[in-house]
Amino acid sequence: MAVPQNKQELLDAINTNYERLLCVIRRVPAHWVNECTLEGHAKGTQMSAANLIAYLLGWNELVLKWLEADAADKTIDFPETGFKWNQLGQLAQKFYGDYEGIAFAQLLDRLDTAKQQIVSIIQSHDNADLYERLWYERWTMGRMIQFNTASPYENARVRLRKWLKAKGL
Template sequence: MVVPSTKAELLEAIATTFDRLTIDLARGSTDRAREASLAGHAAGTMMSPADLVAYLIGWNDLVLKWLDRDNRGEPVDFSEAGFKWNELGLLAQKFYRDHEALDWVSLLARLTEAKTRLVDTISARSDAELYGGPWYGKWTKGRMIQFNTSSPYANARVRIRKWLKEKG
């Protein structure tokens, strides 16, 4: 898939990768959703399909938080307060814990809700705001959104498809 460089392309990338992912997630089994049988986001750890969805929810919520803080003229903590970019495995584990009480169906609904809120906030922005200049280092706002939404959706789809194939 081409790296988005406009709002329309970003929205298309999110829609396409999310739709493909949700088809595969729907094939997952509720009774195996908490089975820690996938390689985790931190080296040497394991996670469940539910943890994978929690990870996506966590990143979607984090991107929304970044955009909200930016809208209010407040400083944005990239990646997240208390976590450095080289500690993303620890951040992933936090996301797993944040959503461990949710069942499979609730996790999937929560992911869809977060994605819808992202689409709404992206839709309210101009191409100039999203791609007109750097936002974090050399990266535009649109590119930072893409790095943390459609790219993880695509990665998660690869992981869940492999899991479905291995686990039947």
């Protein structure tokens, strides 16, 4: 899928990539969701399918935090308070820990809720808000949302498909 250039393309990318991801997630047997055999987000680490969903949930909730701060005219601490962009592996580990112990089905429900909230916020903005002015350094709001929703959904789908194929599914 091409990089979204406007509001409708962003909504389409988020919804399409999310639905494609769900199709693959549904193929993961329940007894495998906590098995740490997927390549992790930090070099040399392993994660589970549950960790992968926690990672997506962490980013979705972070995007919501950014959007809420923006709406309140507050300064946004990108990517997250206490983390720099070159520490995303550590941020991934934080997300795994933040959602540890939450049942896989609940993680999926929370991810769905966060994704729907993001879509709702996007719908409340016009194209100019999303794509015609810089929001963070050289990136527009739409591009920052896409970097942290649609793109990770697709990356997660590819990771899960590769993992399931290696396991014979």
